[in-house]
Each structure stands twice: as C-alpha cells, then as structure tokens.
Amino acid sequence: MPKHIMAVLAGLSMTFLAACQPQMGRVDLGPDEKLQITRSVWQDYESYKSKLGRGGGAFVVTESGTSSGYSYCPGDHCRPGSFTQSAIELCEKAGVKCLVFAQGTTIKVDYEIVD
Numbered sequence: 001m002p003k004h005i006m007a008v009l010a011g012l013s014m015t016f017l018a019a020c021q022p023q024m025g026r027v028d029l030g031p032d033e034k035l036q037i038t039r040s041v042w043q044d045y046e047s048y049k050s051k052l053g054r055g056g057g058a059f060v061v062t063e064s065g066t067s068s069g070y071s072y073c074p075g076d077h078c079r080p081g082s083f084t085q086s087a088i089e090l091c092e093k094a095g096v097k098c099l100v101f102a103q104g105t106t107i108k109v110d111y112e113i114v115d
Helices: 014-019 039-051 082-093
Strands: 006-010 035-038 057-062 068-072 098-103 111-114
Touching: 035 039, 035 098, 039 057, 039 068, 039 098, 039 111, 057 082, 068 082, 082 098
Parallel strands: 035 111
Antiparallel strands: 006 068, 057 068, 057 098
C-alpha cells in the first residue's frame, strides 16, 4: 500500500476475528433495506470524517453493522479510487462481508443507528 494512503480497521476485536469464518465479498442492500449500525460505528465514521483532507477516502461497514474500516488520504496528491478498494480489502482480510457506507463524506446507503 502506498505510504500516502493511511488505512485503519476499527472495532474488530480479536475474539470477533477468531469467531469469524472467512466470507469474502461485498454486501448489497435491497432497495427497501436500511443498514443497522451501532453507535460505535457511527462514532468511527465521525472520527474518519475529521481526518479527511482534500485527498478523499472511503468508509466501509461490516454486514452486521457492528464494525467498520476506512482508508483515506490526508494530503491532496493521492490516486482517486484507491480508497474504496483499500477499505474493502481491510474488511475482507478480517474475514467479513462489507459494504461502502461513504465515499468522502457522502453516505451511500440508507442506515439507522441502533444501540
């Protein structure tokens, strides 16, 4: 991964990782479905937004809505489009299915925050 891209995988505990069976791939929500995310995932999203520079980024959420990851460029000389793939790869390496929640600060899915 290029040095100018910073990536973080947040919210996945070792217990959660050990319990997961590999399930590679992306999740697609149906037209009337909302992704239910935890309050901690929403806080991770807020943290991600505060780190974004002009370089862009992508925020992904696990199918369960309980974990998230992101990839972003803190500067302004980054290759467009590399963030989404980097964030998805982080999720998939953890053995879970993920979907793109936001590109930059634009949220791409209907969602609701649950406790």
